[in-house]
């Protein structure tokens with residue numbers, strides 16, 4: 001059979017006889033739930049299927065735990081396990097979604113016990129994924145999530161297109177409607193569940209109110225039903241002006257009682273179809289979207305309106321996006337700075353949001369660039385809870401035509417210490433809720449799964465989805481171990497495969513940064529529309545505010561308090577001081593925070609312009625090694641995926657040269673005359 005990629009990392013490839021014979025034979029799977037739609041039942045079916053594929057064992061189901069059950073795999077929730085007489089005394093405290101896995105329980109049994117149903121399925125996947133890697137080491141331990149919110153956001157449009165999607169049409173929508181066939185949706189839920197992602201927001205944040213049509217509400221019901229057995233809940237993105245444009249009201253003013261009634265009614269309708277809706281995601285007053293500011297109300301007024309509509313129905317939350325900024329900024333004003341927007345808009349509203357509102361903050365102040373400092377808003381909300389937004393979609397990182405493994409980038413952000421009030425404040429501890437005592441916060445990511453059999457457009461890019469799940473669960477997950485695990489599960493256990501894929505992956509981000517945009521200048525791609533391919537000239541001279549302020553002599557955004565936009569001052573004191581001072585700003589963020597002559601010397605001793613030239617040559621040269629490394633895997637993995645990845649890496653190698661030459665020529669042309677002048681002068 002052809003390995004299409006559809007199973008992702010859940011291939012459950014058969015272990016070699018030497019390995020599988022070393023493993024014990026199981027007598028039965030004991031599932032402590034008879035409801036066939038429950039994640040516990042799904043977990044048991046997954047165990048049955050997985051053990052057949054990995055170990056070649058045919059194992060039957062039973063529903064009762066009896067004293068004599070030996071060599072069984074028992075799967076249940078803490079509640080069902082203890083009421084069936086299971087021994088819970090060794091199980092430490094489990095948090096929501098956590099699980100206990102004991103592979104050497106009494107009578108040669110394996111115990112998989114979830115704090116809830118999701119925990120049970122997570123535990124089952126954990127066990128299967130260990131076996132699939134040939135790992136039979138005994139384990140008796142609990143695993144708990146760092147944060148309760150571990151979501152993904154699809155940017156799917158009702159017409160079936162996907163904003164920033166690079167893997168074919170939507171699996172959720174087609175021609176204005178939810179699709180009929182739920183096969184791919186259930187398959188996606190399986191993949192998400194295996195990496196402990198607990199919710200999907202199914203439609204684009206640039207939302208369409210026609211999502212509320214009767215047939216689409218029925219469609220949401222079908223999607224939720226298809227995903228629920230895997231423990232994955234759904235949420236939806238809302239269009240702020242729906243009352244006006246869909247409901248026929250004269251206004252969408254969040255303080256208008258008729259508008260509130262409208263949202264309350266529609267929310268009740270949604271809950272009738274999706275009783276476990278996880279919540280709403282809101283993009284408002286952002287990039288032309290209407291929002292509360294349109295009606296002279298505060299962002300909190302807007303968010304709270306949705307929060308109150310959700311409140312009577314359960315634990316649903318409003319994920320209110322902090323991506324609010326003016327996209328008609330005037331670059332001629334030195335102090336204008338899009339990076340200031342999130343703090344400017346949200347800081348003073350801290351504490352004014354209802355308890356079930358979470359502010360969803362992109363990890364950097366601008367927009368998923370190849371390098372940014374962390375968003376200062378992550379250190380400016382105390383009482384209002386937050387979630388960090390990552391982007392598995394490689395919008396600015398080569399759009400799945402290039403491969404960039406993002407776990408190291410995410411770790412760098414999560415490991416960053418904001419020093420709130422002069423105390424240790426790693427971003428991972430802020431978003432987990434620990435640092436500021438929040439009870440509901442966490443992670444989300446933009447995801448651009450499509451109907452392509454690779455799911456995401458590039459087999460290797462699926463590692464980013466896997467890594468996202470791992471990191472949201474445990475932000476201390478090691479990017480190298482994560483890619484190694486993913487590789488074993490996705491391509492095979494052979495050490496050469498694991499070493500080569502880990503090597504390419506770990507080198508991919510620095511390489512891309514070198515040939516796309518270094519020193520914190522951002523990804524020098526086309527800014528106006530595609531966000532793909534080199535176009536350094538497009539950064540400036542428009543209202544989007546992703547500027548470099550490059551002229552013939554100098555380059556970079558002056559974000560200092562002393563002479564610039566004051567952005568460095570949005571960080572807590574210690575961090576602010578570090579970025580305010582050019583000496584203590586790391587070179588990789590130099591042009592993010594400072595405007596300097598091209599002849600400015602870096603800590604390496606090189607000038608900025610020389611670094612640009614050299615880095616682009618080094619980056620492009622390094623990208624040439626990827627297809628060569630990959631070629632060593634011929635015959636070690638299946639031909640189908642081998643060829644597809646080989647093609648992509650070859651393309652990337654070629655395109656990196658286009659990047660190199662476009663960027664270098666652009667800056668050479670921009671400053672060559674001036675530089676020549678400098679040289680003559682110094683001579």
Ligand code: GCW
Nearest residue numbers: 155163164205206283323367
């Ligand atoms: O990065 C920009 C994207 C838009 C996107 C927006 C957002 C969904 O280019 O395509 O719109 O961010 O995050 O809202």
